[in-house]
Amino acid sequence: MRHASSTRLIWTLLGLTFAAIAVFLWSLAAGAVRIPITTIINTLFDLDGPKQGFIINKSRLPRSLLAFCTGSSLALSGAIVQALLRNPLASPKIIGINSGAALGVLLTFIFAPTLDLNWLPVVAACGGILAAAAIFSVAEFAPVSPARLALVGIAIGMACDAAVDFILATSELYEVSAPLVWMTGSLWSRGWAHLNAVWPLLVGLSAITLLYSYRLDLIRLGTAQATSLGLNVRRERLALLALATLLAAISVSVVGVLGFVGLMAPHIARQMVGGTHRGLLPVAMLVGAILAMVADAAGRALFAPLEVSAGILTAMFGAPFFVFLLLSSFPSPIQ
Amino acid sequence: MSIDLKSIQSGYDGFKLKDVSLQIARDSLTVLIGPNGCGKSTLLKTISRELHPRGGRVLIDSKDVTQQRSKMVARQISLLPQHPVVPPGITVEQLVGYGRAPYQNLLGLRSREDRLRVEAALEIVDLSPLKDKLVSALSGGQRQRAFVAMCIAQDTPYVLFDEPTSFLDIRYQYEVLDLMATLHEQGKTVVAVLHDITQAARYATDLVVMKDAQVCAVGKPTDIITEDMLSAVYGIDARVYADPVTGTPAVSAL
Numbered sequence: 001m002r003h004a005s006s007t008r009l010i011w012t013l014l015g016l017t018f019a020a021i022a023v024f025l026w027s028l029a030a031g032a033v034r035i036p037i038t039t040i041i042n043t044l045f046d047l048d049g050p051k052q053g054f055i056i057n058k059s060r061l062p063r064s065l066l067a068f069c070t071g072s073s074l075a076l077s078g079a080i081v082q083a084l085l086r087n088p089l090a091s092p093k094i095i096g097i098n099s100g101a102a103l104g105v106l107l108t109f110i111f112a113p114t115l116d117l118n119w120l121p122v123v124a125a126c127g128g129i130l131a132a133a134a135i136f137s138v139a140e141f142a143p144v145s146p147a148r149l150a151l152v153g154i155a156i157g158m159a160c161d162a163a164v165d166f167i168l169a170t171s172e173l174y175e176v177s178a179p180l181v182w183m184t185g186s187l188w189s190r191g192w193a194h195l196n197a198v199w200p201l202l203v204g205l206s207a208i209t210l211l212y213s214y215r216l217d218l219i220r221l222g223t224a225q226a227t228s229l230g231l232n233v234r235r236e237r238l239a240l241l242a243l244a245t246l247l248a249a250i251s252v253s254v255v256g257v258l259g260f261v262g263l264m265a266p267h268i269a270r271q272m273v274g275g276t277h278r279g280l281l282p283v284a285m286l287v288g289a290i291l292a293m294v295a296d297a298a299g300r301a302l303f304a305p306l307e308v309s310a311g312i313l314t315a316m317f318g319a320p321f322f323v324f325l326l327l328s329s330f331p332s333p334i335q
Numbered sequence: 336m337s338i339d340l341k342s343i344q345s346g347y348d349g350f351k352l353k354d355v356s357l358q359i360a361r362d363s364l365t366v367l368i369g370p371n372g373c374g375k376s377t378l379l380k381t382i383s384r385e386l387h388p389r390g391g392r393v394l395i396d397s398k399d400v401t402q403q404r405s406k407m408v409a410r411q412i413s414l415l416p417q418h419p420v421v422p423p424g425i426t427v428e429q430l431v432g433y434g435r436a437p438y439q440n441l442l443g444l445r446s447r448e449d450r451l452r453v454e455a456a457l458e459i460v461d462l463s464p465l466k467d468k469l470v471s472a473l474s475g476g477q478r479q480r481a482f483v484a485m486c487i488a489q490d491t492p493y494v495l496f497d498e499p500t501s502f503l504d505i506r507y508q509y510e511v512l513d514l515m516a517t518l519h520e521q522g523k524t525v526v527a528v529l530h531d532i533t534q535a536a537r538y539a540t541d542l543v544v545m546k547d548a549q550v551c552a553v554g555k556p557t558d559i560i561t562e563d564m565l566s567a568v569y570g571i572d573a574r575v576y577a578d579p580v581t582g583t584p585a586v587s588a589l
Binding site: 005086088211213214215217218220221222223224225227228229230231232270274275276278280 | 380383384385404405406407408409410412413414416417418419420422423424425426429433434436437439441442443489495497
């Protein structure tokens with residue numbers, strides 16, 4: 001079994017890597033201007049023959065890379081949150097991290113529109129951390145079950161959403177049109193500046209998270225069991241929460257609320273390679289990256305020259321998935 | 336060699352153990368009994384470090400558990416929790432493998448000894464043929480055995496069982512109790528919380544009776560289980576007779 005499962009993991013990772021490369025190339029081709037694959041390869045590797053330097057280098061390449069980074073980060077964040085709350089329906093969005101980050105970024109758009117782009121991830125992270133801190137201070141000072149913790153998270157997320165709605169409703173239309181597009185989870189007009197602002201952070205945080213995979217396995221067994229296995233649950237939970245918050249908040253800062261990637265990717269990964277996080281995390285990362293790249297490119301290509309936000313697309317396909325989850329993870333009403 | 340509790344005060348809001356002191360001897364099979372809310376699970380959770388004592392100390396083989404690295408304590412005491420959490424997508428073998436965590440580094444890489452211990456544990460609980468099955472697909476009794484196997488793989492001199500028979504039908508109750516006895520025979524010190532007095536009397540070498548957040552009696556089952564004790568602790572009129580199978584005290588309420 002050990003061998004069978006590691007073989008399966010390796011093949012899954014290989015398959016997903018090829019799929020990710022294929023989707024990546026397709027995402028460069030798709031859009032209002034369709035670009036043939038030979039032209040893309042010529043451009044990427046600077047070969048002779050027809051090229052499309054401007055569209056690819058200036059627009060689609062950074063966007064696709066950004067979709068890759070943020071998709072995989074949101075997937076990781078979702079996997080952590082699901083393990084911490086021991087709840088398959090949890091995701092960064094559900095415990096309020098996304099909404100907190102959204103509120104932070106929106107406030108910045110309104111009150112400091114000239115702020116350098118490099119600060120955007122910092123601002124979003126602050127918003128997300130504040131929301132997460134509020135949620136987990138409840139857990140620290142009034143110990144509650146993971147289910148109640150999720151409910152507190154939903155409540156705090158709603159409060160942030162209400163604040164976001166209030167700002168949008170009371171602002172002049174021209175002030176909020178840009179944040180509005182951002183809020184729906186769009187990669188429109190995202191460029192190298194955004195990518196460079198976030199990728200080193202996301203790669204670093206992802207690497208650290210992978211080192212936590214075994215501890216996630218143990219924490220998933222519940223506080224009593226994990227403690228008796230020698231884990232310092234309180235400390236590790238805090239560290240993991242910080243990782244989940246930062247990964248999600250930084251991603252949200254550049255692509256907006258890319259709904260459902262953080263929920264879906266870990267589930268798909270679990271179906272593919274089982275529940276041990278050593279396999280689950282890397283597979284979820286690739287799945288998340290693929291989902292985000294597909295959503296972005298499809299949103300660009302479907303109704304070209306109009307763009308549909310990637311967040312809208314993932315939510316559209318995510319919602320039925322969510323219902324399916326609800327139905328299949330609670331087979332009987334008595335549990 | 337023993338677990339020593341020195342004037343323990345631990346609990347939740349509105350409930351606290353009242354300076355409980357108790358010695359649990361090495362090589363005993365000690366069962367904690369008492370009415371609902373008497374604090375027996377709280378006491379066990381304090382030993383397993385799920386609850387931190389607000390006062391008092393827990394010593395294992397004369398060493399304070401809070402003064403040692405968590406992993407070191409995990410090589411001394413293992414726990415079958417009251418409500419084991421079944422993680423999704425985990426096989427029986429993987430679950431039992433988590434019992435080796437106290438001997439592994441943070442990445443959880445398995446050594447040859449880890450693999451042998453896991454195999455042996457699966458053998459003891461008779462789950463080897465099901466090792467590649469998902470834990471979530473097992474029956475209640477099989478699940479409980481898988482979690483016991485995790486404790487066995489943890490290879491500790493002390494094993495705690497927190498209400499191991501709840502939610503199991505009578506066949507699986509005795510299956511788990513027999514496993515508990517097997518571990519005791521193999522030289523482990525077992526501490527369990529049980530509700531059924533007759534079962535407790537049958538399996539325990541030592542009984543601890545608790546009431547109102549205090550220990551009110553400690554001793555051998557035949558000395559402890561009396562009609563007076565049942566009336567004083569549980570508030571019931573009951574008859575005590577010798578179990579026709581084992582000769583240990585059995586209880587029938589009037």
